[in-house]
Amino acid sequence: MTVKLRLGAVLASGALVLLTACGTDDNSGLPGAVDFSVEGLRCGPGGTLLASGSSAQANAMEVWVNTYQANCEDSQINYKPTGSGAGVQEFLQGTTAFAGSDSLLTESEIDESRGVCRDGGRAMHLPMVAGPIAVAYNLPGVDDLVLDATTLARIFDSDIRRWNDPAIAELNPDADLPAIPITPFHRSDGSGTTDNFTSYLHASAPDAWPYEPDKAWRGKGGQSADGSSGLVGMVQQNEGAISYFELSYAHQNEIDTVAIDTGASEPVRATVENSSNAIAQADIVGEEGDLALELDYATREEGVYPIVLVTYEIACDRGNDPATLGLTRAFLAYTAGEDGQRALREIDYAPISDDIIQRVRDRIDAMD
Known part of the structure; x- marks a missing residue:
């Protein structure tokens, strides 16, 4: 389905469900010409999805949420840009389906996630958006x-x-x-x-x-x-x-x-x-399918800007809540897909490099 909407129309219609809040990396104000048109977006099951965390990705989430909802009318996605630390804590408390974080989880936080993720699952890092x-x-x-x-x-x-x-x-x-x-x-x-x-x-x-x-x-x-x-x-x-x-x-x-x-x-x-280009040079240092990245801040390569922030979506690799698994997987598949990543360039974010984002897609498909 193709839905041609622009930011002003969505705001006026009340379709915007990104919840604003005070965060550590507040980022607000989209250009008025953002277009939420997507053709052939694959919708998951309807319902409501709660997520929170990084406010550095707030503009990206605003576009992603509105695009997904404009094409998938039975779904409501509430993302609160409360900051990475608060988002991770809410995820570890089991109150959200996923969290956004600009920093990697600590070992103790990964261990703690085993109490939230069922069936022996644990939290994994899905690099989704970068920004200079x-x-x-x-x-x-x-x-x-x-x-x-x-x-x-x-x-x-x-x-x-x-x-x-x-x-x-x-x-x-x-x-x-x-x-x-x-x-x-x-x-x-x-x-x-x-x-x-x-x-x-x-x-x-x-x-x-x-x-x-x-x-x-x-x-x-x-x-x-x-x-x-x-x-x-x-x-x-x-x-x-x-x-x-x-x-x-x-x-x-x-x-x-x-x-x-x-x-x-x-x-x-x-x-x-x-x-x-900096993201393309990053090394994957996560284990057991985790996609945590290590950036080369001291790079001397041509055309590589060294000061880059990567935001991860933190979700269970397995053992997700069955009530929200389908919608979580569908929404994250859209954000990691070609349409979701292409939208980032229009609002001064950097898409994740092709080889890494393909691994992200594979990990999302394997979520259970």
């Missing part, structure tokens, strides 16, 4: 800025304090860098975005960034704001500011972003294509 984390800045007169990992680490650790610092000037010989203070902004709340950004700094510049990656900020100095939207506001309002947030925020708010000197022949920009 842009480094955004407010520097009038400088609309093309290159930085490397060491310089970024020193900036965010308050070691480099002015924009005309020799380390920045060396990377930008043609730029007219002003002698104004740098104001780095980081997340005040625990965040998967912070976890991934600091993973990049620690892997690529361990001497300049000795702190272990964490959802909580570990660097010295700087200022903070709540959520990605809070960081956007701080960058917009403060000349000399620099911060990090999902690429969609930078594009929606027309904020300049940094090109990263990774050691490749050309600096790499934060784009969907360059982020997809």
Whole structure:
């Protein structure tokens, strides 16, 4: 069935069932021209599906939920973007069919999942959506800025304090860098975005960034704001500011972003294509069919953007609740399918690479 709907029409009709909530990686605001048309979408059994977790994937979930429901009228999918930690806890408590998480489950959380997944099942990671984390800045007169990992680490650790610092000037010989203070902004709340950004700094510049990656900020100095939207506001309002947030925020708010000197022949920009290239290089490190990924944050490959966030759907490999198994499997099959992955490019997310997403599809088909 083909249903031609756009975001405004769906909102007006009340068909939107993505439940908004406060989360660690709030991401909101879709372009008005998002089209929910899909031809031949395979619907599962009707009913209601509850899920929660990562709010970094909220825009993707909004498109996926509305597309699925527009084509499968007997189904209602409620996804609450409460943040990765809260979503995982709700899944482990058995109150949701699956969870979205920007970080891998711990061993203890996987062990705990055996009490929720029946018949000897356990939680598995299904990488479903990726997104470039842009480094955004407010520097009038400088609309093309290159930085490397060491310089970024020193900036965010308050070691480099002015924009005309020799380390920045060396990377930008043609730029007219002003002698104004740098104001780095980081997340005040625990965040998967912070976890991934600091993973990049620690892997690529361990001497300049000795702190272990964490959802909580570990660097010295700087200022903070709540959520990605809070960081956007701080960058917009403060000349000399620099911060990090999902690429969609930078594009929606027309904020300049940094090109990263990774050691490749050309600096790499934060784009969907360059982020997809990073996912293609990832190694699958999960065991027993689990699809947890390990990213190469220190890559020097051409056209590979190194600061990428992957969101996993966390579900039981077997022993799912029989009452929701069919709908869970059908909805996740759509999100991992060609139509679901194609929709990501239109809203600044990066689809999962072909070889990995095919394994995701196989794991979804095998869910019982």
